[in-house]
Amino acid sequence: MATASVAHHDAAVHDHHDHEHHDNFITKYIFSTDHKMIGKQFLVTGIFWAIIGGFLSILFRLQLGFPDMNLEFLRPLLGGWIDETGKLDPTFYLALVTMHGTIMVFFVLTAGLSGTFSNFLIPLQIGARDMASGFMNMLSYWFFFLSSVIMFISLFIKTGPAGGGWVVYPPLSALEQAIPGSGLGMTLWLVAMTFFIASSLLGGINYITTVINLRTKGMSFSRLPLTIWAFFLTAVIGLLSFPVLFAAALLLVFDRSFGTSFYLSDIYVAGEALPNTGGSPVLYQHLFWFLGHPEVYIVLLPALGITSEVIATNARKPIFGYKAMIISMLGITILSFIVWAHHMFVSGMNPFLGSIFMFLTLIIAVPSAVKVFNYLTTLWRGNLIFTPAMLFSIGLVSFFISGGLTGIFLGNSAIDIQLHDTYFVVAHFHLVMGSASFFGLLAGVYHWFPKMFGRMMDARLGYVHFWLTFVGVYMVFFPMHYIGIAGFPRRYYSWTNFEFSNMYTDLNMFVSAAAIITFAAQFIFLFNFFYSMYRGRKATQNPWRSTTLEWTTPIEPGHGNWPGEIPTVYRWPYDYSKPGAAEDFIPQTVPLSQTPESNLPHEQELVKLELEIMKDEAEVLVANESKH
């Protein structure tokens, strides 16, 4: 009981603190240590990057879909990257592809997704006043901001941003002679990524500590919402894998600037034999993908966590197989570290290693399949309410299936020989990791917007946004499978040099048109987002009639989240449509002893224990009061 009394004491101190606390503009909106504000900062920065990242993809889709188009009208924006004949410069095309990948993977789907919702939801859903370290949390955002500024600047420099693909494989990324983007652009890329990694680590340590230490009374790990499980495991993955990327980047910095030969060997470029010998470009690939593959799950797991929550709430049904969901997420977490070399089947590494990684890779398909079946069973015999968040969640499951299944082709090294680095891969990961995570992000925004801003987003605009985006994404990425099976290589400025790929101009045009429409549809969301922030309908306290803790806070929670004592948790987060209960949901804060009509047999046994604990605590509380 000692711990309980300490917690109460703390809570009391916090309360006083809260009332005296007056934020000025700078401490409230800029250098804020409030996890909710930091979450919103990540979200807005993420949205900014998503617009840039999406816009870059439109630029190169113009080139791919309409290769003969005169792009003169882009000259005010792109300047010298449009040549005299109105064509996009091929080097800049590569830079566009590179920056689109980097921005989307790291700045939007890692920082924008994990950064937003881990920060915003972890304290609210586990019943904590804030993160374990608010200051570190603030640093995490500002490192990310600094990283963003540097990456943004790199878009505008004369030699162009990094252009070696988002994986920045050396020697291309190490040699300025090989591509101009490997000059200053690449330096800025590396510096920006260094700050980004620092930001990720600071955030990750915070998420992990907070989840382990600051759960409210009764919030055992087996009562955590799946969102929190997902954020927690995501943070663990990030904490273990990002340092490896840092190492890889650091060695690359050495090779670029200090004449070492970690990745460089036997190179003759621009009429000159370089002195480097003994390095291995494949080493970089191993190091990079040691982060690069877990990164896929860093962007995907939070989306899956959000979806679990949204689907359960809007199906008015407990998530099916709560424990199986946790076990499969744990499985994915562990396996994500031992599948990285499936990106390298034809890199020249030992083929035996390829066989091992093929086995490991296809194992990871099993927990993913389990998750899909659990989602489907959750929908089965539910009472489904199609809020925009629910629509996006169902869309996510669809993308997860479509993109996941093509992973079975690519994970098979024999089949991968033909498909590697073709549009089949592009289709695969844009569906399973890009679009699925993006839909998770959007589902999260629609679902928790009322908690973030105290107002509702417009549902009808949400429906229009969903249907345009959902159909649009399939129209963009599904045709790419055909193009990929036909062998069209990735990162090609044009395919007309080759007989085998001198076709499908119509299909590429279709894809580009669909991409433009899909991108345009996002402005519906942007309007809805910013308009509703100020003019949306006022939210009620629990608009989705959800069970989790964040909906027990005031409509616009202040610093500290709960004005009074932190609520205690008595049950798991998925008591929806429980037989016998009057309402179709029972919040986590309702004790079992108050719901004898709906308790299951094993819960009825717990009631006695629960009453005993409550009695003890009441005594402690009284003792504390008298001390004061």
Add this chain to the structure above:
Amino acid sequence: MYGFLIGVGVLLLLSIIWMVYRIQTLVSVVKGSDKKIATGSNKINAILFVLFLVGTGILMFWYSIKEFDNYQLPIASEHGVVTDRLFWITMAVTGVVFLITHVLLFIFPYKYQYKEDRKATFYPDNNKLEIIWTAVPGVVLAGLVISGWMAWSDITAPAPEKAHVVEIMGYQFAWDVRYPGKDNVLGDHDYRLITASNSHGIDFTDKNSLDDFPSPRVVIPKGEPVLFKIRARDVLHSVFAPHMRLKMDAVPGMPTRFWFVPTKTTEEMRAELNDPEFEYEIACTEICGRGHFSMKKVIEVVEPEAYQKWLSEQKSFIQQNPSLAEGLTPEVKELAEIQLSESKK
């Protein structure tokens, strides 16, 4: 002027959308539908899911069947038949899963859309189901992995002794081809020896290099094993021969290889496709810089007899450029001179 008109048009369109949006918001407030748990839109969304399922389903089947011959490249190597069979087996298995899961995913929203008088079934878990759908995918995947692994082991096994060796070297932005000559052994190379006249960096002090010869295209015999020895001179490249189902990175400092057996000559393929212009091609599939999209090399597959004839007609590096033999040790120089005299015959 056009720009101005377009601007006005867009502005007009936006303001109409804005007005429609405001009107529908106000109407929903008046009707009180914003207080309801599920409005009429719930039904519309449910129906749209079914329409989406049917519509895209039809589109997918129609296009997949119509375009089959376009995206399915003809196969021209022995292992290509194996990997393509694996591909289509996997397609069948995943296709079934894809259809079943999507039918369920989009039918459930329609079937179980919100009704005020109904309560969802409280069904939190079922371990038997979990075990079944862990085990079944596990077994199916094991089958796919094992067949894939057997194919992979065969493809990546060491090349047969008698395989015809061809060296392919990638550089920005082309491929250079070198044949080992009569001895079927490539001479040593060193990137520091690269000069304008020795783009491969061949070490001519190595006797094996004396009969090596270059070729503007990759010529290989049908039905006999061919070993591509692959390397890169500056940055990563990747040799991709789509019809051969062949792909292997070219790595500076680390030679790689890929062996295969071509099954159709260029002529046969031209007849099959009814395309007299057809050529087998090599493309680059590892981003390598500005000209990445234009690294093309032609492969010519010929009958074995024609191949032998072609081989005997080729001139070695030394024969093409006797100055390369300058400065060699007397012993090697002697061999080089024999080469030269042979070519004069």
